[in-house]
Amino acid sequence: MRLVPDRQHRGGMAKNHYVPKVQSGFGQFIDCVLILVLVYASLYAPLLMQANSGSSAASSSEKPTWQSLKQNSFEAGQWQKLGYTPEQAQPIIETRFEYSISWPVLGLTAAVIIGYYLFMLKVSDKEYREVIREKFGDRP
Amino acid sequence: MSAQVIEAPKQHISLKKVLSPIHIWGLGVGIVLVGEYMGWNFSVAKGGALGSLIACWVIGLLYTCVAMIDSEVTSTVAAAGGQYTQAKHIIGPLMAFNVALYLVLAYTMLEAADATVFGDLLQEVAGNFGVANLDPRPFAFLCIMFLAWLNYRGVFITLTFNFVITAFAFVAIILVFFGVAPWSPGVVLHHADLIHGLPYGWIGIIAAFQFGMWYYLGIEGTCQAAEECRSAARSIPLGTMSGMITLVIAASLTWYICSGLLPWEYLGQATTPLYDAARVTNSTWMQVVMFVATVFSNLASANGCINDASRAWFSLSRDRYMPPVFGAVHPRYRTPYRSVLFLIPIAVSFAFTNLLDQIITFSILSGLLGYTFMSINMMRFRRLWPLGSIHRGYIHPFHPLPAVMLFLLCTTVYFATYLGYGSQLLAIMAFFIIASLWFSLHRYKFVKRGDQFTMPWPRPKGY
Structure with missing residues (x-):
């Protein structure tokens, strides 16, 4: 220095x-x-x-219908207005998210985020004291 | 370098102070409103239509805390760089460096995503008129170039333009809301036929929080314009809080229109949900209004992002946290022109990567890291300079409730991000950890220590 x-x-x-x-x-x-x-x-x-x-989509070999896709008559009408047939809509309708929690990975993620902030606050504080000392002089 | 060197006196050129509250509103709402036209609806896929509505309101609370905290701190620390300058004065250099990176990356990536969608929209329209397979990339490139030119020429014209097109996009949502006759349920809107509870239960609601941020992401960008306001103490709180109210209204109306017209499975993956909602009404005027408003919202967002990213990069460079060559102000237009120019190829390269998902996730997470910082920053700000020790342009009520609530909500959104994008979260954290080490071990040696505190405040309490 x-x-x-x-x-x-x-x-x-x-x-x-x-x-x-x-x-x-x-x-x-x-x-x-x-x-x-x-x-x-x-x-x-x-x-x-x-x-x-x-996300994952269930696969089905049968020819889908709006009823088999559990779409009521109004929903079926809206899909058709959007230009979709049951075959085209099937992968969209059957896609589902799987919210499984892996506790070790969740713990690792939490540790990384907390560690990042702790490191940053500690180093920032050291640098900040240096800035304040230079700006205002030694602590009275 | 010797202390004996005598330098010729330099004329100090600063950014131009020309902005008023409407420009701040245009900047904040302009960056965000595109989120109502696209992006928010991915929260429907995560938690169903009702889950998305709950996310809209809970995340609205998060952003209300952000706006309250920002209004107090920015009206007191009125300088380009916004939260970066706040971090520099309140927490320390490394935190400031990280905050500036959050800002630059969040806005540059959002700008790239906006330009990409702008190109895709034009491709879709060309397809409707029989021009198949139009390459959208030249349009994305031209969009970035035009808006960068506007930003290069001056902040007043840039944000006046943003105000006009943003106001149009907001009014368009209100027009369509009245167009679908909300007073007659079952005629145009069919919520009873389309909403089927919570497909994933409570965890779906939490998961929806991640994309619920899209309803408001970027409103904190109003702070970047603080140094260019005629009166930051008036313009920032007024522009930010009125912007937040605008967004809560726009988000609620958008949800109401779309969830009453589109099946939730379709809505959850739609690229342009409001435009699609207009399509199924079979109303030509609504389709035209929604198409124009979607394009305008994209342009406004990209324009505001260029403005904010360049101010953050300019501030970093001015303090030598990054190369000082970018810290120059244009002698005639009084804009941070080198920062504007430097970020063009970076935004274009992001737009051409075809990594829209990764880019949007990076942008959201950078914003989230910034909000976590803001809660810590607010607590320290009141501790280091208690009320009455310095002049504050605005004092937000109920402290420390907003800061504590913001911290808790941020923690919940981290969990929501883990549920959908856990590996991206770790990759992005790895980036910020490596960047922090690089700054501490290498870059900080080029920084003048005493110059990092420029506010006319007394010594902070405890230091």
């Missing part, structure tokens, strides 16, 4: 101010690229893990 004395502080007492490094243009470019690479990695990672949204 590079520190220089500062006699302009409001308290009139000398204190050390941090002088940041100057980054090259190439370094700035690399930093931007790195963040973008991380964003894309997090977008594609769930696909690589073959994540799905937990």
Whole structure:
């Protein structure tokens, strides 16, 4: 950490101010690229893990009718106005979500989120004290 | 660098202070209203029509807390960057860096999703007129370019444009609501024939919370314009709270229209539910109004997102959290033009990935992480500077109830996200953890410590 004395502080007492490094243009470019690479990695990672949204459709070999799909006469009329036949509507109607809870995975997810916030608040607090000390001087 | 170096005096160019409450309303509602035209209905698939309605109101409560907290903190910390600048002054640099990333990524990805849907809409219309297989990507690209140009030229024209098209999209929902004769149940609207309870029980309601956020996601973006308001203390609370009221009305009307016209299974996966609802009425004027309003809502959302993402990126760069080259203000138009330009290729690349699901989930989760921060931020704000110690533009009532309620509701939405998109949630958390480590270990060494506190406030209590 590079520190220089500062006699302009409001308290009139000398204190050390941090002088940041100057980054090259190439370094700035690399930093931007790195963040973008991380964003894309997090977008594609769930696909690589073959994540799905937990939905599934029951398959049936019989020719469906609005009655077999449990659609009343008004619902059947609306599907038809939207341009759907029973065959076309079947996969939409029979798709169902499965809300199963894996407690270990839920626990891991909770631990990751809580750990992230705790880490961030702790590090932020350390940095914040440094900012306040530089701005207002040492604590009276 | 030596302390002896004498620099030539520089003329300080700041962002232009030209905005009034209607622009703030146009920005906040403009970003969000597209959620009523598409996206909210995925909550119907998750929990049925009734589950979606409950999600609409519970998540409305979450956003009311967000709007109350935002109004107080932003009317006091009136600077571009919104929640980022708040985090910098109240919690610390690493939190601020993360908040800015939430904002930039949430808005840039939402902009990409808007542009993608805009292209898809034009493709569908072209198909109806006999032009098959029209490539939607050039239209998505042109949409982003046009709106970026508008943002480059000036904030006043950008948000005036947003106000006009957003107002049209809101009025269109009201017109269609009266068009379907809600006073005569069973004539046009058939709720009794279409609503079948809760297909997944209570857990479906919780699961619906994730997409229930789509009803309101982005209203907190009003804070990004604080530095450009003629009076932030007046414009931000007025624009944000009136925007929130607008959205609750629009969301409830949208649910009422769609759930009374479309089978819930169809509604749960529809791309353009309000437009589809107009289609089944067989009314030409309603179809035309809904099509135009859907396009306008898309444009307004993308436009507001460019505005907000560029302000967040500009603020990050101005403080050297990211490369300072993007922290420049245009000498004539007084806009953060380099940030506007830098984010164009990124938004276009997101739009061309064909990962709409992942992009929307990333956007929602970035917003959710930001809301969790806001509850912690509010508690610290009142603790570090108790009432009376600094001038506040607005003081929200019932503290700490909104902050506590916001925290609890955010926790519930994390659980809802786990139910549908658990692996995406972990991937996104991994991104923010790695980015935080990178900032702490590498990027922070380029940041001037003392410059991170610029408000004319006394020393925070306890520090």
